Amino acid sequence: MPSTRENIIDFLYDVKSTAFHAKRDKEILDKYPFNPFIRPGTSLGDAADWQGALIGHALPGGIVTRGAFEELAAEIIDRLTKIVASAGQIQGLWYDIHGAMCVEGIDDVEFELLRRIREVIGPDVLVSASMDLHGNVSRELAHQTDLITCYRTAPHVDVIETRERACRNLVDLLARGSKQPFKAWVPIPVLLPGEQTSTRVEPALHIYDAVPKIESLKGVIDAAIWVGYAWADEPRNRAAIVVTGWDRTAVSSGAESLAHTFWDAHQNFEFVAKxxxxxxxxxxxxxxxxxxxxxxxxxxxxxxxxxxxxxxxxxxxxxxxxxxxxxxxxxxxxxxxxxxxxxxxxxxxxxxxxxxxxxxxxxxxxxxxxxxxxxxxxxxxxxxxxxxxxxxxxxxxxxxxxxxxxxxxxxxxxxxxxxxxxxxxxxxxxxxxxxxxxxxxxxxxxxxxxxxxxxQKLERLGHHRIRRPMWPFDKTFEKQPDLTARIISPSNEPLSGPDE
Known part of the structure; x- marks a missing residue:
């Protein structure tokens, strides 16, 4: 970062583990906002035996200390280990994350935590992630999940709906007894603040309106668009598309369609207000x-x-x-x-x-x-x-x-x-x-x-680790970005191929 230290990564206070207000075990099912649809007596509640490990929510701001992350991550791993030992095995895991947490010394912390979780639950357990659309989806994170979705509104008025979709997709996938679905991932070289990508106004309005249309295609389970997190400086920070489903051609074409819809409008994003x-x-x-x-x-x-x-x-x-x-x-x-x-x-x-x-x-x-x-x-x-x-x-x-x-x-x-x-x-x-x-x-x-x-004027913050070229940091591109879909291998297979 520049010596002026204007970027958030440089000067904000360290977030301690106590800032996450952790809930554990039955506290999660009793007090987490999603419990209306997974408690007994509801379709999802009766479809599976839900058990909580640990959840935590901190007010955003600053880098999480490595010690705080290791403390909470270790407790999650310990509790999952006990759940697995008690149950003999588990069939699925719901991974509910924001997607833009910054931790000292770790660039892609949501992937790193899930990598550790996989060491406990194994590569064949189905993982369904729900995220904020301002989170970041790296190729590695997409690989470690089997299903991954995010909000479709900003401001976020579909939080509960998104979480329910992630859980329902997981239960449906388990009920099929099938192998992991195909995942098509497309990174897009655009990094904008939420105030320029609100779904209240164009072009985000028509971009996100296209998501349900892709999701409705035969052979598609879910479609999602992330705009990424603009105020951190990591290689993963950028917009991304993931489409998941049973038909490889459908998920690939669907992901590419959404990517082109997004890129075609990249110069039209404006602030949501005067x-x-x-x-x-x-x-x-x-x-x-x-x-x-x-x-x-x-x-x-x-x-x-x-x-x-x-x-x-x-x-x-x-x-x-x-x-x-x-x-x-x-x-x-x-x-x-x-x-x-x-x-x-x-x-x-x-x-x-x-x-x-x-x-x-x-x-x-x-x-x-x-x-x-x-x-x-x-x-x-x-x-x-x-x-x-x-x-x-x-x-x-x-x-x-x-x-x-x-x-x-x-x-x-x-x-x-x-x-x-x-x-x-x-x-x-x-x-x-x-x-x-x-x-x-x-x-x-x-x-x-x-x-x-x-x-909001991102260029003043001194990003130097994001992938370039990146709009709006770069106003001209020597060539059109590669918006072809990358088929991400299942989580129980090695990840291969280039990151781009």
Whole structure:
């Protein structure tokens, strides 16, 4: 990475094993969101004896320490070993992953974990993976799975549907008693942020509309398109197609059709909303009659992997003269972590005026810690992510401070803090495209092209390990990319042939 250390890989904090909030054994079946369709009394629940090993979900951001990965991976392997020993053998495994985790010293961690799992369950056990479409599918990962699928919407409103599809495909495959199906994989030299590939708008809308059409072809089980993860710098980061099925010709032609549909539109991807600098967004919001007017402070979006503790946006906001007085336009800003600021506010109590310093403990590249004097508007304890939240009113700005970083995606995230986003003039959130609840609340919105670890202007981040040429890093290609389907050998056979 460049010496400016602007890329997320360089400066974000290390993610520890405790950040994954692991669940084990029956906890998984009881509390995981997918349990409505695998519990007893449902078609999938009665089709198999489901047993949980370990699942964990961490708020995105930063490199997972090697120690944290090894700790959790070892526990997964240990629990699977015991399950296999108790059952004598297992027939299938559901591998539910995001697909873009970064771990110290490992470039393709989802493959590496599955490789270790295969050492326990064996090469013949059928594995069905479900993923986020912002994950990465390397040739090696495709090889180690028998079935692999991903979301078809962004924002993701089909999470449960995708997980159910992965489980149902696995059960159906086991019921057939057949060998592993064919898998056609096509890598595409495109790497774009989700905010340019939202299925709300073209061209992603028509690209993803083509997926069910391919899946409906005779001899095809599943079809999937990944756009990849744009803010890491690994050789696997790029778009990809996988089509799975019983008919080799059908899966190959289907994968190539989707690949060409994607590539033919690669120059047409645009942002999902009006964009501008932070200042331009504020100017537009102030002149607009649409309220609440939402602004995405996108460069520090924690759900995309940003540190969440940048103060750049809040610093710029509080410097504006329009918001200096309490009588100014009402603005909500979410959020900046500040454990010490939280403690000061708690000790002073609601209604007190305090001076606190917060933020920039992790990412201080663009702005340092921010010092503010304001009135403590509200305090909330017990949030899953933030732990403790404080709202500080500075002029007409209601700034949310947190003990630990937190994304703000739901109306209740605000109302539980005694602030009403629907009544505000401007709501600023560290996010990319607006999640569904925010999108529905917004009278209008803009995507702020702000700096940070998940900068939407990818070329500023200094990628140097991705495969080149790659759009949009390279605007011209000496020759058309090879979009022929690569038939990936079954997981119980050696992987052979070139990676491209």
């Amino acid at each position: 964009t501008g600098s932070f200042g331009e967004c504020l100017d537009t919001a102030l002149s607009s009659s649409a309220h609440p007017y939402f602004i995405s402070d996108s460069g520090d979006n924690p759900t995309a992997g940003g540190s969440g503790d940048m103060t750049w946006g809040l610093t710029k906001l509080l410097a504006r003269p329009e918001f200096k007085q309490a009588s100014g336009p009402t603005v909500i800003y979410a959020s900046v972590p500040g454990p010490k600021a939280i403690q000061v506010a708690i000790e002073a109590g609601i209604g007190a005026t305090v001076t606190v310093t917060a933020g920039a403990e992790i990412d201080n590249i663009h702005a340092g810690p921010i010092t503010m004097t304001g009135r403590v508007h509200s305090i909330k304890h017990g949030d899953t992510h933030a732990r403790v939240e404080v709202v500080l009113q500075v002029g007409s700005v209601f700034a949310i401070l947190t003990e630990l970083r937190k994304p703000y995606h739901h109306e209740s995230d605000f109302t539980e803090l005694n602030i009403q986003p629907r009544s505000a003039d401007i709501v600023i959130v560290k996010i990319g495209y607006l999640e569904p609840e925010l999108y529905d609340m917004a009278a209008d919105w803009m995507l702020g092209l702000t700096p940070g670890g998940v900068d």
